[in-house]
Amino acid sequence: MESRPLRKVRSFVRRPGRITVAQRRALETLLPRYGLPYEQRRLDLDAVFGRSAPRVLDIGFGDGEALVTTAARYPEIDYLGVEIHEPGVGHLLLLLERAGLENVRVIVHDVVEVIEAMLPDASFDAINLFFPDPWPKKRHHKRRLVQPPFIAQCERIMKPGALLHVATDWAPYAEHTREVLAQSALQPVAAQTLAGDPLAERPPTKFERRGERLGHVAEDLYYRRPPASEPA
Numbered sequence: 001m002e003s004r005p006l007r008k009v010r011s012f013v014r015r016p017g018r019i020t021v022a023q024r025r026a027l028e029t030l031l032p033r034y035g036l037p038y039e040q041r042r043l044d045l046d047a048v049f050g051r052s053a054p055r056v057l058d059i060g061f062g063d064g065e066a067l068v069t070t071a072a073r074y075p076e077i078d079y080l081g082v083e084i085h086e087p088g089v090g091h092l093l094l095l096l097e098r099a100g101l102e103n104v105r106v107i108v109h110d111v112v113e114v115i116e117a118m119l120p121d122a123s124f125d126a127i128n129l130f131f132p133d134p135w136p137k138k139r140h141h142k143r144r145l146v147q148p149p150f151i152a153q154c155e156r157i158m159k160p161g162a163l164l165h166v167a168t169d170w171a172p173y174a175e176h177t178r179e180v181l182a183q184s185a186l187q188p189v190a191a192q193t194l195a196g197d198p199l200a201e202r203p204p205t206k207f208e209r210r211g212e213r214l215g216h217v218a219e220d221l222y223y224r225r226p227p228a229s230e231p232a
């Protein structure tokens with residue numbers, strides 16, 4: 001019998017989406033400057049950014065509003081954004097050019113594959129997962145990004161002591177995140193202990209404001225990879 005390749009369950013559905021002329025132009029002219037191609041090879045992130053600095057991974061940055069706001073506020077931190085929605089990437093690129101930022105790089109590809117193939121062990125100080133698609137129907141829960149194998153991959157690329165920051169305004173997704181993270185080696189961190197930490201910052205986005213108008217309340221969940229144990 002002919003064997004068929006396994007169909008992968010993805011956390012997104014490719015939507016053609018409306019793309020503006022300016023966003024299309026940005027993808028053509030600015031992606032060569034800010035973008036990194038998807039490759040089955042681990043990146044040398046110091047070489048990518050031209051320095052060794054604290055590093056944040058922004059998963060599914062949407063239109064990039066929060067990413068650009070924090071990157072502009074903290075030029076001493078490097079940011080890698082991964083997103084599959086091209087109009088959003090185009091929007092981010094236009095914002096990056098306008099702000100003249102040099103501390104952001106972008107990969108336009110499924111983050112699950114990017115982490116697995118391209119990101120080295122213990123290479124990020126923080127991972128941001130802001131408002132992941134909630135996939136509310138039970139039969140779609142397997143599409144949620146927060147799953148034990150994905151969290152294990154996140155843990156692998158986090159430096160000891162690094163932070164995972166998940167924000168959601170869908171209460172069942174917060175509950176799901178708590179359940180999945182409880183099975184991981186990452187440890188919950190109280191938000192109050194992180195006040196003033198640039199790595200824990202989350203500027204509001206258009207997406208969040210739309211949710212607020214619908215009565216949704218955003219929740220921020222923080223987890224830390226345990227620091228390396230002291231030598232005996």
Ligand SMILES: C[S@@+](CC[C@H](N)C(=O)[O-])C[C@H]1O[C@@H](n2cnc3c(N)ncnc32)[C@H](O)[C@@H]1O
Nearest residue numbers: 011012060061062083084085110111130205207
């Ligand atoms: C609900 S939006 C949130 C956008 C943004 N983080 C914010 O807070 O406004 C979720 C985003 O995740 C992106 N996304 C979903 N699955 C992804 C994946 N596997 N790889 C990369 N991006 C993904 C979607 O394209 C979408 O832009």
